[in-house]
Amino acid sequence: MKHDLIIEAIDVVKHFGDGGNWLSKSPVVQAVDGVSLQVRRGETFAIVGESGCGKSTLARVLMRLLSPTSGSVLFDGKEVSTTTGAALQSLRREMQFIFQDPFSSLNPRMTVGKLVGEPLEVHAPELSAQQRREKVADLLRKVGLRAEYAGRYPHEFSGGQRQRIGIARALASGPRLIIGDEPVSALDVSVQAQVINLLGDLSRDMGLTLVVIAHDLGVIRHMSDRVAVMYLGRIVESGTTEEVYTSPRHPYTKALLASIPTMGGKQGDRKATVLGEMPSPSAPPSGCRFHTRCPYAQAKCKTDAPALQGAGTDDHQVACHFWETIPNEAVIAETPQKTEAVEARFALYRNATDGGPVTHLLNQSTKRN
Ligand code: SF4
Numbered sequence: 001m002k003h004d005l006i007i008e009a010i011d012v013v014k015h016f017g018d019g020g021n022w023l024s025k026s027p028v029v030q031a032v033d034g035v036s037l038q039v040r041r042g043e044t045f046a047i048v049g050e051s052g053c054g055k056s057t058l059a060r061v062l063m064r065l066l067s068p069t070s071g072s073v074l075f076d077g078k079e080v081s082t083t084t085g086a087a088l089q090s091l092r093r094e095m096q097f098i099f100q101d102p103f104s105s106l107n108p109r110m111t112v113g114k115l116v117g118e119p120l121e122v123h124a125p126e127l128s129a130q131q132r133r134e135k136v137a138d139l140l141r142k143v144g145l146r147a148e149y150a151g152r153y154p155h156e157f158s159g160g161q162r163q164r165i166g167i168a169r170a171l172a173s174g175p176r177l178i179i180g181d182e183p184v185s186a187l188d189v190s191v192q193a194q195v196i197n198l199l200g201d202l203s204r205d206m207g208l209t210l211v212v213i214a215h216d217l218g219v220i221r222h223m224s225d226r227v228a229v230m231y232l233g234r235i236v237e238s239g240t241t242e243e244v245y246t247s248p249r250h251p252y253t254k255a256l257l258a259s260i261p262t263m264g265g266k267q268g269d270r271k272a273t274v275l276g277e278m279p280s281p282s283a284p285p286s287g288c289r290f291h292t293r294c295p296y297a298q299a300k301c302k303t304d305a306p307a308l309q310g311a312g313t314d315d316h317q318v319a320c321h322f323w324e325t326i327p328n329e330a331v332i333a334e335t336p337q338k339t340e341a342v343e344a345r346f347a348l349y350r351n352a353t354d355g356g357p358v359t360h361l362l363n364q365s366t367k368r369n
Pocket of ligand 1: 250251252288289290291292294295296297298301306319320321322323
């Protein structure tokens with residue numbers, strides 16, 4: 001089936017380092033290694049995987065903040081990786097980035113009004129000062145903040161409010177695509193669902209396309225339409241969120257899903273559940289890159305890299321030689337107990353999908369956060 005695509009990556013490779021010379025070796029980090037994906041207009045597309053899997057590098061290549069080593073990125077069917085000059089400036093208006101840490105991405109010496117108004121000065125120079133102030137007030141209201149906050153500085157706000165300011169700033173240029181790199185992972189659990197809700201509302205109301213990068217499958221479950229799971233620079237499974245969560249095919253996806261209760265918790269909790277350490281991207285394993293951690297690995301897995309192949313439906317794809325014979329039960333036998341905090345988070349995520357209490361929290365947050 002043909003879909004209306006807004007952004008497409010075709011066999012994107014991004015390596016860092018040149019290997020050094022005969023005097024000194026410097027490893028080549030294979031951050032992204034042959035990734036192809038297609039994001040449809042108006043959808044929320046999530047890219048998930050552990051830290052170091054290459055998802056943030058991929059996001060920066062999609063945004064044209066980094067150039068790919070090889071491969072193509074098409075926005076509206078046009079190549080972006082070689083775009084420069086006025087065309088690049090216009091592209092910057094269409095695609096915006098939301099950072100993980102809202103505090104470090106906002107200049108502490110600028111007022112909120114200046115921070116949100118700055119992109120307008122660049123991308124809408126025809127606006128008068130008064131029109132710009134009105135637009136800033138409108139954007140602040142859109143993200144659930146009061147217009148009078150325009151005169152305050154970032155340090156006067158909570159983490160949730162600062163992320164709202166970051167979102168208002170991203171919206172200022174009228175983008176069609178927003179890429180969020182772990183947009184809620186630096187926030188308190190109780191605020192995460194509010195920001196997730198806000199992004200969902202904005203994308204629906206403004207017809208935005210969202211690409212969300214996350215290490216926590218729990219976070220994106222209720223906000224994404226489709227999801228791609230990355231491991232060591234490659235996509236190992238992709239499909240609709242429903243398919244990937246209810247019928248995961250790749251052992252790594254199964255392991256990630258089994259570890260949701262502790263993800264977002266302490267790093268030590270995760271190591272105990274996600275099948276040991278991820279190998280270095282500067283020396284990835286041969287064949288299937290997951291074979292050093294996979295309980296189902298066979299001889300072929302060490303030599304032959306599996307390609308993404310259909311896993312039952314048009315959308316669902318998996319890169320595993322033996323996905324059809326791998327049992328459906330979780331790869332990890334030992335699933336940690338859910339703590340009270342985790343239960344609270346799940347309740348918030350459920351509400352984020354069902355509406356109700358979170359909408360109520362969102363209104364409260366306008367006053368508090
Ligand atoms: Fe495991 Fe082999 Fe499948 Fe890789 S290809 S995930 S090593 S079974």
